[in-house]
Amino acid sequence: MTKTRLLAALIMAPVAILSVLLVPTPVLAALAAVVFLAALWEWLKLAEIDDTLARSTLLLCNAAVMAALVWGSRSAQGGSFALLQLVVLIGVAWWLLALLWMKHYHFASDHDSHARAFKLLAGTLAVVPAWCALGLIHASQPNGHQWLLLALLLVWSADSGAYFAGRHLGGRFFKRRLAPRISPNKTIEGLLGGIALALAIALAGALLIGAKPAQLPAIALVALLTVLFSVAGDLFESLLKRHVGAKDSGHVIPGHGGVLDRVDSVLAALPVFALGKMWLGF
Numbered sequence: 001m002t003k004t005r006l007l008a009a010l011i012m013a014p015v016a017i018l019s020v021l022l023v024p025t026p027v028l029a030a031l032a033a034v035v036f037l038a039a040l041w042e043w044l045k046l047a048e049i050d051d052t053l054a055r056s057t058l059l060l061c062n063a064a065v066m067a068a069l070v071w072g073s074r075s076a077q078g079g080s081f082a083l084l085q086l087v088v089l090i091g092v093a094w095w096l097l098a099l100l101w102m103k104h105y106h107f108a109s110d111h112d113s114h115a116r117a118f119k120l121l122a123g124t125l126a127v128v129p130a131w132c133a134l135g136l137i138h139a140s141q142p143n144g145h146q147w148l149l150l151a152l153l154l155v156w157s158a159d160s161g162a163y164f165a166g167r168h169l170g171g172r173f174f175k176r177r178l179a180p181r182i183s184p185n186k187t188i189e190g191l192l193g194g195i196a197l198a199l200a201i202a203l204a205g206a207l208l209i210g211a212k213p214a215q216l217p218a219i220a221l222v223a224l225l226t227v228l229f230s231v232a233g234d235l236f237e238s239l240l241k242r243h244v245g246a247k248d249s250g251h252v253i254p255g256h257g258g259v260l261d262r263v264d265s266v267l268a269a270l271p272v273f274a275l276g277k278m279w280l281g282f
Contacts (some may be wrong), residue, residue, distance in 0.1 A: 007254075020145055028138055029131070029134065032131055036127045037062065038252070040260075041059055042249040042259060042260040043127070043249070046240040047123065048244060058120065062128065066128060069084060069132065084132040084135065084136055088133045088274050091125060091128070091133065092229075092275050094122070094129070095229055095233070102179070102235055105181050105239070127267060133270035137151060137270070137274050150206065151274075152266065154223055154226050154269065155226070155230045157194070159230075161193045161197030162190035162193055166190025166193065167190075169189040171189070172189060173189055178190070183238045191231060194227060194231075195227050195228075198227045202222075206219045221276070222282075225276060230265035230268055233267050234265045
C-alpha cells in the first residue's frame with residue numbers, strides 16, 4: 001500500500017464515519033447522492049458514453065429519479081418508505097441478474113448501442129437502489145445510523161480480510177481462482193478470509209448496537225449475504241473495466257482510482273443489508 005493510498009484512506013474513512021454518525025438522514029442522503037452520482041458518471045464512461053453532454057443528461061435523469069422517489073415517498077402522515085423499499089427489492093433482483101451476466105463474460109462486451117443500453121440500465125439499477133437503501137437504513141429506528149455504519153464496516157472489513165488472506169494464503173488450499181477471467185488476482189482463500197473477518201465484525205458490532213443474542217443468527221446470515229454481494233459488486237465493475245480495457249474507473253482519488261472504484265462493493269451490499277434488516281427485523 002503506497003503512502004498516497006494510505007493517506008487518502010485515512011482522510012476518507014473518518015469523514016465517512018463521522019457523516020454517518022452525526023449527520024441527519026436528509027443531509028446524509030443528499031451527500032450520498034453526490035457521491036453515488038459521481039460514481040455513476042464514471043460508470044457511464046465505462047459504458048462508453050464519451051460525449052460530455054450525453055453523459056450529463058443521463059446523470060441528470062438519474063438525479064431526477066432520486067428526487068422523484070423522495071417526492072413520491074411523501075404522504076399526509078409525514079412519509080412512507082414503501083416506494084423506497086420496492087426500489088431496494090428491485091436492486092437486489094438486479095444484482096442476482098448481474099451474477100448471470102458475469103457468468104457470460106462476453107455479454108454486452110461489443111462496442112455498439114445495444115451493449116451501451118444494457119450498461120446504462122445496469123448503472124441506474126446499481127446506483128439508485130443503493131442510495132435508497134442507505135437512506136432506509138440510516139432512518140430506521142432505533143440506532144439506524146449505527147446499523148448503516150455496521151453495513152459499511154462489513155464491506156470494508158471484508159475487503160481488508162480478503163486482501164490479507166489472499167496475499168498470505170492465496171492458492172495454498174484452492175488452485176482455482178475466484179473469477180479468473182474477470183479478476184485473476186482474487187482467490188477463494190481471500191473470499192473466505194474476508195467473510196470470516198466480516199462475520200466477526202457483524203456479531204460484535206450488533207451486540208454493541210444492542211441486538212439480542214437471539215437475533216445474532218439472522219444478523220450473521222444477512223452479513224454473509226452482504227459480503228457475498230459486495231464481492232459481486234466489485235467483480236461487476238471489474239467486468240465493465242475489462243470490456244473497455246481500463247485499469248481504474250477514474251483518477252479522482254489519489255492512490256485509489258475513481259469514485260466507482262471505492263463504492264462498487266457498497267452499491268451491491270447496501271440493498272441486501274437493508275432488505276435483510278427489514279425482513280428479519282433487527
